[in-house]
Amino acid sequence: xxxxxxxxxxxxxxxxxxxxxxxxxxxxxxxxxxxxxxxxxxxxxxxxxxxxxxxxxxxxxxxxxxxxxxxxxxxxxxxxxxxxxxxxxxxxxxxxxxxxxxxxxxxxxxxxxxxxxxxxxxxxxxxxxxxxxxxxxxxxxxxxxxxxxxxxxxxxxxxxxxxxxxxxxxxxxxxxxxxxxxxxxxxxxxxxxxxxxxxxxxxxxxxxxxxxxxxxxxxxxxxxxxxxxxxxxxxxxxxxxxxxxxxxxxxxxxxxxxxxxxxxxxxxxxxxxxxxxxxxxxxxxxxxxxxxxxxxxxxxxxxxxxxxxxxxxxxxxxxxxxxxx
Amino acid sequence: xxxxxxxxxxxxxxxxxxxxxxxxxxxxxxxxxxxxxxxxxxxxxxxxxxxxxxxxxxxxxxxxxxxxxxxxxxxxxxxxxxxxxxxxxxxxxxxxxxxxxxxxxxxxxxxxxxxxxxxxxxxxxxxxxxxxxxxxxxxxxxxxxxxxxxxxxxxxxxxxxxxxxxxxxxxxxxxxxxxxxxxxxxxxxxxxxxxxxxxxxxxxxxxxxxxxxxxxxxxxxxxxxxxxxxxxxxxxxxxxxxxxxxxxxxxxxxxxxxxxxxxxxxxxxxxxxxxxxxxxxxxxxxxxx
Numbered sequence: 134x135x136x137x138x139x140x141x142x143x144x145x146x147x148x149x150x151x152x153x154x155x156x157x158x159x160x161x162x163x164x165x166x167x168x169x170x171x172x173x174x175x176x177x178x179x180x181x182x183x184x185x186x187x188x189x190x191x192x193x194x195x196x197x198x199x200x201x202x203x204x205x206x207x208x209x210x211x212x213x214x215x216x217x218x219x220x221x222x223x224x225x226x227x228x229x230x231x232x233x234x235x236x237x238x239x240x241x242x243x244x245x246x247x248x249x250x251x252x253x254x255x256x257x258x259x260x261x262x263x264x265x266x267x268x269x270x271x272x273x274x275x276x277x278x279x280x281x282x283x284x285x286x287x288x289x290x291x292x293x294x295x296x297x298x299x300x301x302x303x304x305x306x307x308x309x310x311x312x313x314x315x316x317x318x319x320x321x322x323x324x325x326x327x328x329x330x331x332x333x334x335x336x337x338x339x340x341x342x343x344x345x346x347x348x349x350x351x352x353x354x355x356x357x358x359x360x361x362x363x364x365x366x367x368x369x370x371x372x373x374x375x376x377x378x379x380x381x382x383x384x385x386x387x388x389x390x391x392x393x394x395x396x397x398x399x400x401x402x403x404x405x406x407x408x409x410x411x412x413x414x415x416x417x418x419x420x421x422x423x424x425x426x427x428x429x430x431x432x433x434x435x436x437x438x439x440x441x442x443x444x445x446x447x448x449x450x451x452x453x454x455x456x457x458x
Numbered sequence: 459x460x461x462x463x464x465x466x467x468x469x470x471x472x473x474x475x476x477x478x479x480x481x482x483x484x485x486x487x488x489x490x491x492x493x494x495x496x497x498x499x500x501x502x503x504x505x506x507x508x509x510x511x512x513x514x515x516x517x518x519x520x521x522x523x524x525x526x527x528x529x530x531x532x533x534x535x536x537x538x539x540x541x542x543x544x545x546x547x548x549x550x551x552x553x554x555x556x557x558x559x560x561x562x563x564x565x566x567x568x569x570x571x572x573x574x575x576x577x578x579x580x581x582x583x584x585x586x587x588x589x590x591x592x593x594x595x596x597x598x599x600x601x602x603x604x605x606x607x608x609x610x611x612x613x614x615x616x617x618x619x620x621x622x623x624x625x626x627x628x629x630x631x632x633x634x635x636x637x638x639x640x641x642x643x644x645x646x647x648x649x650x651x652x653x654x655x656x657x658x659x660x661x662x663x664x665x666x667x668x669x670x671x672x673x674x675x676x677x678x679x680x681x682x683x684x685x686x687x688x689x690x691x692x693x694x695x696x697x698x699x700x701x702x703x704x705x706x707x708x709x710x711x712x713x714x715x716x717x718x719x720x721x722x723x724x725x726x727x728x729x730x731x732x733x734x735x736x737x738x739x740x741x742x743x744x745x746x747x
Contacts, residue, residue, distance in 0.1 A: 190644055194575070223646035230645075235638040240470050240660040249656075250646040285469065301646060 135207060136163035137341050138187070138226075138309050143201035145179075145186055148194060151413035156182045158365045159201060164309065164358075169335065169342040171356030171373060173349065173388060177409045179365040180345045181231075184311045187343075188228055189218045205309065224254045227307035231314040233294035237286035243297045244270070244282025247304055254305040269300040273330060292323035296330065303334055310340045316351065328354055349392045353377055361385045364409055364420035368438075371446025381448035383425050419451065427452045474664070474739040484735020490728035494721070498545030507539040509695040517711040531700070531714035532707045541717055544695040548681055549725070551612045551696075555677035558616025560670050563623025564659075570624070571631025572654050582628070589621040594683060601689045608691055615680045619673060626669055630662035637661075664740030671733035675726040682722050697722050 145157040157179045164170040172180050185191050187203055189210060203210040205225060210218065230236040238246060247266035251257065257265070263282070270278035273296040286294055295315060302310055312331065316324035328351065335342055344355050352359055352373060359376045361369040361384065369382045380386040387405040407424035418434035419425070425433070432438075432451045440449040478484055507513065512534045513526070520529040520537070528537035570581040600614035634640065635658055643657045684690055685698025686705070697718035704714035 188645055190641060219647045219649060221647070222644065223648075228642075228645040230638055230642055232638055236642040238639045238643070238657055238661070242469075249648075253647050298642075 137166045137206055138343075139163040139202075139204045140183070140187065141202045141204070143183070143186060143203060144199040145182055145191060145196060146199045147196050149413065154412040155199075155415075156196070156365050156412060157186065160362070160365070160367045162360045162367060162370065164341045164343055166308070166341055167335065167339050168357045169344055169355050171352040171359040172343060172345045172362060173347060173352055173359060174362035175347055175405075175409050177364075177412075178362040180347075180362055181313055182365075183362070184228060184313045184343065184345055187309075187311060188222055188226060189213075190222075220254070223250055223302075223307075224305050225307055226309045226311065227302035227305070228311040228313065229295070229298050229302050229315045232318050233291050233298050234318065236298055237294055239286055242283050242285055243289065243294075244284075247282075247297065247301045250301045250304045265304070266300070269304055270297070273297070273300045273303075273334075274326075275300075291319050292326065295319060295323075295327055299327075299330060299334065303338055303340070306338055307340055309343065310334070311343045311345070313345045314347070315344075316348075317346075324351075331355065347388075349377070349388055361388070364415060365412060366420065366437075366449065367440060368421070368450070369446070369448040370440065375446050379445045381443060381445060381453045382421075382450045383427055383452065384421050385448070419449075421450075425452075430455065474736075478735050478739040481735040481738060483731045484738075487728040487731025487735065490724055491732065494545060494725055494728070495549065497542060498549060501542035501545075502539075505538055505542055507536050509535060509539040509543045511535065511539075517707070519711070520713050520717075528717050529711070529713045531704050532711065537700070537714050537717055540695050540700050540714075541697070541721060544697045544700055544718065545721065545725075547608055547691070547694045547696045548678055548698065548722070551608055551615070551681040552674050552678035552725075554608075554612035555615035555619070555680065556670055556673040558613060559619045559623055559673050559677070560666070562616060563620035564627045564666060566620070567624035567627025568631055568654055568659065571628035572635060572650070572658065574632075578628070581624070585621045585624045588618070591618070593618040594680070597680065597684060598687065598689055601684060606684075606689055606691045608694060611681060611684060611689075611691065612677075614684075615677050619676065619680070623666070623669055623673065626665060627662065630665060631658055634658045634661045664736075668733050668737045668740065671729060671736055675729040675733070678722060678726055678729070 140160065140162050142159040142161055143157055144155065144159050146153050146155050160179070160183065162170065172183065174180050182191070186198060191198060198211055201211065205221065210221070237243065244263055244266045247269055248259065248262035251262040251265055252259065267278045267282045270282055275281050275293060275296055281289070289297065315331070316327050319327065331342060332355065334340065344351065346352065356373040359371060359373050360367050361376070361382065363384050369376060369380070369385045376385060377389060380389050384405070390403045391405065393402055405424060410420060410423065416434065418436060419438050422428045422433040430451050438449040438451045438454065440447045441454060443453050513536055514523065514530045514534045516530060516532050516534040518526055518530040520527060526536050526538060528541065530536055566581050566585065570578040597614040597618045600617060601611055604610040640653060640657055643653050648657065681696065682698030682701065685696050686702040688702055690696055690699045690702070700718040701715050704711070708715050
């Protein structure tokens with residue numbers, strides 16, 4: 134069966150004062166029905182751009198989808214007309230944003246906002262939409278939903294607002310739910326609740342979830358499959374178990390090493406030295422070479438590694454490639 | 459629906475009103491403006507008389523004849539009658555001009571700020587073109603071109619004063635459209651028109667409301683200025699017309715000029731107080747007090 138959402142060789146560029154930079158460099162990933170795909174990487178790796186591209190929300194100009202294809206259940210989204218895309222957005226594909234504090238319109242009640250999402254896609258009366266909104270608030274675990282529906286966003290806590298965002302996102306039973314760092318702005322106990330809720334929602338609604346995060350803990354809890362991104366490329370892809378147990382790429386290994394282990398006496402938390410290089414300074418070689426502890430091959434600075442399966446799952450690293458030969 | 463009215467949650471507008479009604483200067487403004495509006499609306503029921511009719515000897519000082527408490531002008535027309543009937547047109551032109559200003563300014567500013575790119579460029583160049591024209595002169599040209607009437611005067615004032623509103627609206631739109639809830643609105647499939655009017659405009663509204671209020675004051679001054687120059691509607695009594703007609707005799711009789719001048723001053727003053735009060739009410743930094 135063909136995957137529900139399939140991104141093929143997607144290339145997104147942005148015009149900047151440094152010239153045209155490539156934010157996504159022919160990335161491919163897919164997600165099946167009812168599955169959760171985790172997309173991990175540091176800030177600036179292109180995770181959110183991937184999400185926005187899928188929603189057809191790349192700010193243009195300066196952004197541009199230069200190449201590639203995004204197919205939802207066989208339907209090509211790139212180049213689709215804007216009316217069709219509007220129908221899909223919030224209908225078949227929905228998105229949960231990172232900042233629940235700023236993602237809700239401050240001048241309308243949360244109930245009205247969810248009801249608006251419903252009336253945009255379903256032919257129902259305003260009263261009916263509001264009733265549905267209250268039911269959704271109840272579904273996402275908001276106590277006394279009929280009262281809360283009449284609250285303004287500033288009257289709710291961060292966790293509550295993220296629940297509202299989830300209610301809005303699932304209001305039209307999307308096939309694909311993109312969650313862009315849904316818990317980054319929330320404290321740890323609330324994070325766990327939100328993940329539980331996403332899992333429940335997935336069970337009930339059968340939606341595929343694309344979970345964008347930099348938190349490997351979230352990946353281990355939520356994801357079936359994982360795509361690791363670095364500097365606009367997918368550098369490792371595979372099942373969550375396989376990647377968590379046997380990360381191939383030094384970057385993926387680094388990310389997993391960064392997870393502190395309970396009970397182990399660690400004085401300092403591990404980290405990956407350096408930062409993601411600015412996109413306009415990317416050279417010919419592997420984008421990770423500068424920060425990599427195993428960059429002793431000449432190829433590392435002259436040739437971009439390709440995403441190839443080296444036994445466990447595909448990874449894009451010359452070192453891994455050579456040690457498998 | 460009645461159940462929703464019982465809701466204790468405070469809408470941003472309600473909260474602004476709560477702050478506004480504790481603002482003493484703003485309330486004074488409301489009182490002054492209310493008195494003036496009531497006087498111009500219903501004053502003629504108490505003091506009947508045609509403002510254009512010559513009823514007495516010219517330049518009768520105020521307080522001498524009980525029938526003409528504010529005296530008479532150079533033709534012997536009652537100043538009180540002029541004050542009461544002249545207020546309506548002045549206020550109406552002010553309000554209409556402000557409305558025209560807001561409609562043109564907000565529409566163009568919103569489109570420019572929202573769409574950016576060449577739309578923004580085009581609209582802003584047009585705005586600048588209108589902005590560099592000397593406003594009063596341009597208004598005079600428009601009024602003389604289309605024979606003076608209340609409507610043409612209101613339109614002329616609107617046409618010369620919208621650029622500032624357009625720029626303010628554009629600036630607010632540029633700020634608000636970058637916020638995450640605008641992207642979130644797109645993500646639920648809202649169309650551009652809906653995002654402009656239902657998502658961005660309500661959030662950009664506070665400074666626009668303040669500016670609309672102040673525009674009323676400016677428009678009233680404008681109307682007075684045009685009437686003073688003799689470009690008002692000659693068939694309609696207005697405060698500006700009274701000042702303009704009597705200005706030559708100000709050394710002989712101060713009252714036919716001073717009273718309408720005072721009325722204009724008080725109206726604009728009251729409107730400004732209200733505008734400042736609204737500004738404070740919408741300013742988040744005032745919320746905590």
